[in-house]
Amino acid sequence: MADILLKGRIIYMVLILLAVTICAYSRHPENDNTAGEDEFPVTEFILDHIGDSHEWHILTTPGGHHVSVYLPVILYSRHTGFHLFSSRHISHGHHYKGFSVSAEGPDKGRIVEHTEGYSGNGVYRPLDFSITKIVAAMLVSVIVAMVLFLALARSYLRTGVSEPRGIQGFLEPLVLFVKEDIVIPNVGEHKAEKFLPYLLTVFFFILINNLFGLIPFIPFGANVTGNIAVTFVLAFFTFIVTQISGNRNYWRHIFATPGVPVWLLPVMMVVEFIGIIAKPFALMVRLFANITAGHIIILGLVSVIFIFKTLWVLPGAVVFVLFMYFLELLVAFLQAYVFTLLSALFIGIAVEEHH
């Protein structure tokens, strides 16, 4: 009974979310109407949604008025030092303090500084440490996750050993899953303790960002784990943890692979080094590609409605988007699992004791 109720509630929620998505997107064509008269700019629309941005666009009114949350821009210029201002000042091609968002060229979409008397054409790219849409969304999901887990920890401290209830019932199986099905089988029982905090954190960081990325309104819906910079950092942490915890056997295997003739060792060393880099690289690309692909497919299916400009495709599009949403829900868990699993595997290889 409760099960059916829950299912009904989920479907209802997804429908609501979908309705909101379509409402929000439906106003978009008037926004960047760059390609042709009535042509719907699919590519720009999709790239705009999966990419990063200095402002958080909510909707554009039928009158062409943009409703956005303007995020802080933090810049370091070699010539003029640090700058902190609202992205409102540089929205829609405005110039502010010599900064603007490049409209075209190799720096398209990036903030550039227009300086006089310096080399080149006087356009220089400052270091951009802005709180972008992705940073803001990441902060939101991290804060939510921290509140959840601190509440969970407190409830454990308060109730002690008892049956899981409330939030425990949802989070505890996941924690147990990471511990018993990912970390212990790959790292080993007695070393699991050491790496469990990192791997649990990675798992829930990816999971919550994946899930929040699927909720199509502010302050969610940013393509956080589908951004290569984010996945790069995560993969880099796994890389660092793996190399730091690598024991003698691990390094010997890289520098002097057992059972390999001496003249072949330099070649093997190169191969092993490529392997060291390739592992986190694969982690980085896998997460980035999977999440981005999911967003692209959903956005593409929503775009179908605006490309055909007819209500007749609506049911089909809605069904497909709904299907993709369920698939992405699965992918959100799957990719968090895969990333954590492979991280645990790499760490497990690095700390493995040879007999």
Next chain:
Amino acid sequence: MVAGNSLATPALGLIVWTTVIFLIFLFILRKYAWPPILNAIHARNERIRSSLLAAEKAREEMIRLQADNEAILREAREERDKIVREARESGDKIIAISREKAGQEASVIVAKARLAIEREKEAAMMEIRKQVADISVDIASLILRERLTPSREQEKLIENYLKEIDKGMN
């Protein structure tokens, strides 16, 4: 306003922010969330494991007790059977013994009675013999007295005396 027009080019600012946010996230969870959560889960696992073990032990104990009970019951039953059997045997024996004793006693009594009868008979015979002798002596004395008188009357007299003796004997 797409920051970073190429999807595959990581933006430096985002790398820095992700690093900072992730490290803070890791630090806080590692310090305040994971230890109590993992400890509680561990403690519960331990409790469940020990409870299961205890339950298993209790079950074994119960089975053992049941077996014990059955053994005790069986023993008691055997004991009872034995006692009953013994009682029956001893009863039979007692009956047999008493029967034998009674038989012996009866024969002793019979023997004694026979002896007494024998003795009585002998005494009676002796008495008879003595009386016959007395009677003979009496008759002889009477006859001797009658010889001096007519014979007819003597005969009558003897007859009378005999009658007297008879009376006296009875």
